[in-house]
Amino acid sequence: MAEDKDFQYVRRFIDGDEMAFNLLVQKYQQKIYWHARRMLGNHMDADEVTQEVLIVLYNKLKSFNFKSSLFTWIYRITATRSINQLNKRKLKRFLFIEDSDYDTLKDSGDIIGEIENKEKVNKLDNILKQLPVKQREVFILRNFDELSYEEIAEITGKSVGGLKANYFHALKKVTEMMGKNENE
Numbered sequence: 001m002a003e004d005k006d007f008q009y010v011r012r013f014i015d016g017d018e019m020a021f022n023l024l025v026q027k028y029q030q031k032i033y034w035h036a037r038r039m040l041g042n043h044m045d046a047d048e049v050t051q052e053v054l055i056v057l058y059n060k061l062k063s064f065n066f067k068s069s070l071f072t073w074i075y076r077i078t079a080t081r082s083i084n085q086l087n088k089r090k091l092k093r094f095l096f097i098e099d100s101d102y103d104t105l106k107d108s109g110d111i112i113g114e115i116e117n118k119e120k121v122n123k124l125d126n127i128l129k130q131l132p133v134k135q136r137e138v139f140i141l142r143n144f145d146e147l148s149y150e151e152i153a154e155i156t157g158k159s160v161g162g163l164k165a166n167y168f169h170a171l172k173k174v175t176e177m178m179g180k181n182e183n184e
Contacts, residue, residue: 004073006070016061021061024070025054031145032078038140039082041129045089047083056081068154075141075155083133127177138163 006027012020032053037046056077064073128136137156141147149160149167156163 007066010061010064010066010070021058024057028074029054030073032074035075035078035140035145036082036085038128038144039126039133039136040080040085041125045085049078049085052081053078055105072151072154075145079137079155083137086133124174124179127174131170131173131176134158135166135173138166138175139170142167 006024009020009024013024029050033050034045036049036053037043040046040049053074057074064070096130128139131139141152141155142149147155149163152158152163153160158166
């Protein structure tokens with residue numbers, strides 16, 4: 001079972017085996033990146049959040065309590081950091097702080113460019129950016145990370161009923177906006 005393997009790596013790391021942490025990074029780095037990428041909508045912010053999550057993971061792993069799965073714990077950290085990044089962005093806009101490098105660099109080295117259907121992916125990214133954060137999060141966790149409502153509830157601390165409502169509204173908006181974009 002993957003969870004048992006994760007717990008073994010955590011225990012080894014706690015006992016001083018740095019290689020165990022490297023194995024966890026290899027297993028989760030890409031998942032962290034793509035969750036943050038879908039939440040934030042661009043490579044630069046997602047890369048920054050991924051680095052932050054890995055640093056938090058390294059610093060806090062020794063305090064992991066083994067009550068939830070490591071996967072859940074990591075996703076909770078990733079979701080929190082992604083939301084914090086979105087809030088920073090809103091604050092920058094509110095204070096009219098311009099980052100001149102942001103627009104020119106946001107798509108450089110973009111991993112998503114390797115995907116065949118880049119136009120649809122970009123449309124979906126733009127649509128996801130328009131969703132409220134709670135709806136975006138549940139939509140991403142259900143569709144891209146293929147998690148059950150129970151798993152999402154454990155990650156987010158929200159009720160299954162509330163998550164279903166958020167997902168329904170997100171799905172309705174995404175479907176409407178994708179249809180509208182197809183007709184344009």
